[in-house]
Amino acid sequence: MQQKVLKVNPIDNVAVALVDLNRGEIVTLDNLTYNIVKDTKAKHKFVTENLSEGDPIIMYGVLVGKANQPILKGEVITTENVKHQSAKVEGKTETAAWTAPDVEKWKDKTFMGYHREDGQVGTENIWLFFPLVFCENRNVEVLKEIFEKELLFENTSKHQLLLRSLINDTETEQPVEEYKYNRVFKNIDVKFITHQGGCGGIRQDAEALGRLLAGYVNNPNVAGATVLSLGCQNLQVQIFKDALEKINPDNKKPIIIYEQQKSGTVDEMLSGIIRDSYDAIKNANEIERKPAPLSKLVLGLECGGSDGFSGISANPVLGHLSDLMAGIGGATILSEFPELCGVEQELVNRCVNEQDAERFLQLMKDFEKSVVAAGSGFDMNPSPGNIKDGLITDAMKSAGAAKKGGSSPVNDVLDFTEYIKKPGLNLLCTPGNDVECTTALVGSGANVVLFTTGLGTPTGNPVVPVVKISSNTSLSERMPDIIDFNTGDVITGEKTISEKAEELLDFIIDVASGAIRTKAAILNQNDFIPWRRGVSL
Template identity: 70%
Template sequence: MQKKLIKVNPSDNVAVALVNLVAGDAVEFEGETINILSDTKAKHKISLEKFNVGDRIIMYGVLVGKANCIIKKGDVLTISNVKHESEKVYKKTGDIGWSAPNVDKWKDRTFLGYEREDGQVGTANVWLFFPLVFCENRNIETLKEIFEKELLTQKVSSHQLLLRSLVNSNNANDEEIEKLTSTNVFENIDVKFITHPGGCGGIRQDSESLAKLLAGYVNNPNVAGATVLSLGCQNLQIEIFKDALNAINPTSKKPVLIFEQQQMGTVDDMLSAIVKDSFEAIKKANNISRNPAPLSKLNIGLECGGSDGFSGISANPTLGYTSDLIVALKGTAILAEFPELCGVEQELMNRCKTEEDAIKFLKLMEAFEKSVVDAGSGFDMNPSPGNIKDGLITDAMKSAGAAKKGGSSPVESVLDYGEYISKPGLNLLCTPGNDVESTTAMVGSGANIVLFTTGLGTPTGNPITPVIKVSSNTEMATKMSDIIDVDTGAIIRGEKSIEEMAEVMLEYIIEVASGSIKTKAMLLDQNDFIPWRRGVSL
């Protein structure tokens, strides 16, 4: 018989409904009968005791809210009877011990990656085109059309064929499809293109921040080299970009081709030079092939988006244990989305290996929250309508579940936005909770694989780094099978443990990192890139 309720932590005073419950149901749970007082959808929370006004609501073992009216035992928690509340944090109070998982079965495993001269290893081999300023976006789009037509497989989509058949009142056949299909010119290199709205017109700090992000993309192990376009008069000058790249990796020998329109004359002259020089560089980059590399060369980004009430029970803990496995293998994990760490600051500060990093983490959190409050909002406004509809009714509740992606290993380093990873182990990276802004930032800090959990479904991908989409429940994985790579719904059904699911996850990572499997986001050509303008972005 399937369980109807689950309590995440022994100290919790609420339970999560695993199935839809109806008012009047009597549910046996932990040796007592819980009389359900309201219709409750799966993923929502049921009170395990009576709450008076101001009483603390505990989930995941931490404070996630307070009752703003009397809540009877067996009633459902809603945004009407609960308000956001989290523990206040002031300093590191101790160290949290860690027992690393046994990784003997993985210690000699390898993945097939692209070795770089600086010792990093890519899970992809990409030549990247991007502008320093939005004024060059049109030229990037022109180059994208030119290179994709000549270098990349062009295959007409089923939707294009549908429209063609409607226009011509006939049906497209296999012969027509074959005529519209060409093979890749190069086997070992992908060509990707980034555009953005930044580089000028904002505050200078935004341009400097963008320079660090773009430099991080060039330095990412998945990138073989880059073609960079500049107008010439923008805030983000070429020298600022070069300084940012030098600060990350002063000995880098990656080819970076830079073209400045105001120095080159007509668009035609510039594009001709770009096409010629870039093609020669891409040909050389195609000579790089995959070779076995230890799992310690994996840098995994940990992301969640479109979360539901099961995300913190199945998918996020799976990523957490996967992160612990990677860290135990001397690899790197990146936990970001600072608005979604609200309420678990004390635990993360105590997990920081140094007092300096604990203080840095707290200051970054406080500064971020202050900027949000100054704009008339707050971290408590973080849960989206979709989150709330699926049971995540306070930011602290959402955050406590989101933080599970970071496992239990010590925090080796705390990074501000735009800083590049330099230490293996778990790193905290200051980013917004916005799916694409956060994913964009983790890749800019060196992630060569991103694990992305979702309970509601999101198609997010990245131009240079494979994004593995992990569902919290089987219903959504089945309904949106075109965007989901790994389904952790078996945990909810009691068919697999978190540890067993994490081992499945690690095997899948190895296959993706080796190029044996293309993620759904890659198959959909989902190449999302949004820099964070250091204003308010949740």
């Protein structure tokens, strides 16, 4: 029989409903009984003791809120009776101990990747087209249509066939063929990025965009790039080149740059781009997958559309996986700084050195200060969907989100657009926004992104596979076209967190080797939104 309730940490004063609980129902947990005061939906929490106004709410062993009115033992917590509160942190108080998991079974395993001259290994082989400024978006879109039609012989999609049948009044119940494509080149894909930056805002945002795009070129999944510039924009070609040189002074990837204001007519420029890019793509197709150690994997850790189960199933599974990667010698990147609010002390104590601990706290303070200056706050981070599914406060959401980082030492702290340098767990300053965060993780060197969700989201990326991991079985059954991996059997007690983490690592090896295409890739979900810290001028 499935367990009905769960207390995540022994010191918690709330318990999680694993199934819907009815008013008046008696449930037992750790030999104690609780009378459910009000109907409590699965994923929501009830208090395990009577609370007075101002009393702390403890979950995951940390402060996640406070009662703003009396709450009876067995009563569900809501946004009406609880408000956000998190513990204050001033600095490192101790060095957290860590025992690495046994990784003997993984030490000789490999994945089939694309080896780059700088020692990085890609899980994809992408030729990337992008503009330095939004003025070139139209030209990138023209090139996208040309290259995709010729390099990917597209069969008509079922949705196009549906519209065609409606226009011709020939709609039929007969099934239509799913979208398929055949590649001219078997070892290379072409992808296209557009954005709304590069000019018009503050210089710092243009420079940050230049560093982000340089990170994309340096990402091991990218074989080379075609870059379009107008010429007069804030993000000058030299700024982009300098950013790439700073990341990788010995970059040997081919980069084709065209500046429209120096290229004559649009027709002349596009003709030159097509000729030069085709030759480079043809050469990049010569690169083939070869075995690589798992230490060459850099896994971005992210969550979006989280629910009340995310912090007890999908996120801890990623946490154990992150610890496995640290033991193997690979790297993981934990991001979304607004969703680390309230767990700073644990992360600070896990920092290997004092400088990283101080930097993490300063980045958190600066980020929150900018949010407050805009008239908001980290406490407004939970979305309506989060709240509806049991994440009542930002600190509660954060405590669950931080589980993605496991318990291994924090080896480095990176600001937005900084490229990963060290193995093990890294912290990267990004917003919680799904696409902005995914975009940033890839720009900092992730070659696979692991994305947990309890509510469902289609987010993908143009150059890196995004593995969508559900926190509950209901979601994976309801949205099978976007979910790659289900951890709902942790909730039902059929599997342990460590068992699911090992299953997930096997799955990632197949994705990294090209044996499995992610659902986001099948849907051609190529999201790219740079984080803009400044304002438009």
